[in-house]
Amino acid sequence: MTGFETKPEYVISDETALRDLFPPTHELAAKKCLTKLDRHARDFIERAPFLCLGTQNADGKADVSPRGDPPGFVKILDRETLAVPDRPGNNRLDSLVNIVSNPSVGLLFVIPGFDDTLRVNGQATLVVDPELLKAMSISGRSPKVAIVVKITSVFMHCAKAFRRSRLWDPERFQDRDDMPSLMKIINDQIDETPVSEEELNELDQKLEESYRKTLY
Template identity: 45%
Template sequence: MAAITSMAELEAIYGALDSVGEASMAKVADHVTPAYRRFIEAAPFLALATAGPEGLDCSPRGDRPGFVRIADPRTLLLPDRHGNNRIDSLRNLVRDPRVGLMFLIPGSGNALRINGRAEIETDSGLLASFAVEGRAPRTVLVIRVGEVYFQCARAIIRAGLWDAGSQVDPRSLPTPGAILAEMSEGRVGGAAYDAAWPARARESLW
């Protein structure tokens, strides 16, 4: 093993920041540009990264395209929809407001990345404005944009992420119920958990 432990060692392999090509730097904006707005409005999914005293968290967020609202070029609004109530991301943000988002759009080879700072808002009028099927989120993240840029498509191309031939038969993977049963020594999970999940998900999407 030969672990890298200094910036000098790292830059000896990859080069210094000032050696990066112009295209890699020119794409970075400090606000949501008209072109980047189109990515955000088309995206039905993002990964939300946060950090806190206990460590890091990367959480999926998904909804109908445009579920992230652009309040202005430097401010995004992200509703916190129904989940498992662990609220790992929110626990982190209370202590450390730094946040990273990666938007994915099915069929597009590019990902959109945003770094910034977030606060958790509970204004009743704001929450009501995000209601779906009569259900409002309990909180909304107000994200102050620090930088916005697109990620090149190489990773998505290598993964064949949107290729039908790359799809995995879910029957070849352990089910959530099977994983829970194994981890809890049978206290929770199992076939009954898996059988009840589709109806439970439909009733609690929002």
Template identity: 45%
Template sequence: MSEQITSLGQLREVVGEPVRRAVVKQRDRLDDVDRAFIAASPFQMIATSDATGRVDVSPKGDPAGSVLVLDDHTLAVPDRPGNRRVDGFANILENPHVGLIFLVPRRHDTLRVNGTARLLLDPPYAERMRHRGHVPQIVLEVTVEEVFTHCAKAFLRSDLWKPEAWPTDDLPSIAQMAARTTDDMTVAQMEAYYTEENTRSIMYGTTPP
């Protein structure tokens, strides 16, 4: 029968103590290296939770440089047109604590930023986030509390950037998966809607969905 770990002491008995460099790498502000990493990142994952602890992780993607570092303690992520669920934003209204992981293609290390967030309407720097005619109306502004890098082990284990190791994509299409829970379109209509060409045409809100 499995034994449940229920205390930090019990956990430490199994995994041991972290090496010193894993502890001292944590900082409370962004430096020039962090700024460069964020500027090169076209993809981020943002974790939030509501007042009850229910968690959401939302992917964000834009051309590298779209996330602005306003100063050593503040960064800003533009909101782009999506499905309007805004699960993460709704969580932030209840609980401002957020965690972000920045990825750079082909890099096996990542940058992690933890802090508190607020939602801003039309901040004065929004125009700097313009892309393909879209200026974000809402910006997620994060006050940095912790920042540190993650080493390469997870990416090396997964071979994420190694195409020859990628599995064959024989999963159901996104249209087939969506059809399980909705009947407002036929599968054929969904297949047409979810093509890369159509998605690219609507993803910045320059054409109607």
């Protein structure tokens, strides 16, 4: 397969050219952006067990990281401030390192069964305040760091993407066994040396054991 190259004449390089492709936005879409949490945004955040966190480093290199916990895991500190616990992971720290160099973040809150989502943009700070961390503890285990977000914009996002994908439709669920296990995929990506099925099973078991030990 040869590398794909876009012809320069088909590249959109300014906002005017971009907007010329689309009709004007609906008045409600233009006005829906808030700078503080209202009661509906609060209710959505308190129900959400999952979010995606978008960050960038100082050079603009982007990253998106999933975050999940029981509903209400994101603490609402006031109408303009949220706190997201950082739970144990693989210690790559991609999102956290990005925040240190570039505090601009985007959060997408998701509730199972809801087709609409909540988007929050803001400026993040990494905080190790013991009282705040203790307030976000689960089963006696506190996060090492809280991501405190000062909100700059918050708004509801329509259901089109989730409805097009039929994400919550059980009839569209795919069998995970149709693809190799996570450890098999990673091994194939980083090492061309064949690994026996027995060794892969051992790696899979170790991964599951790490889930049990590090979740809570």
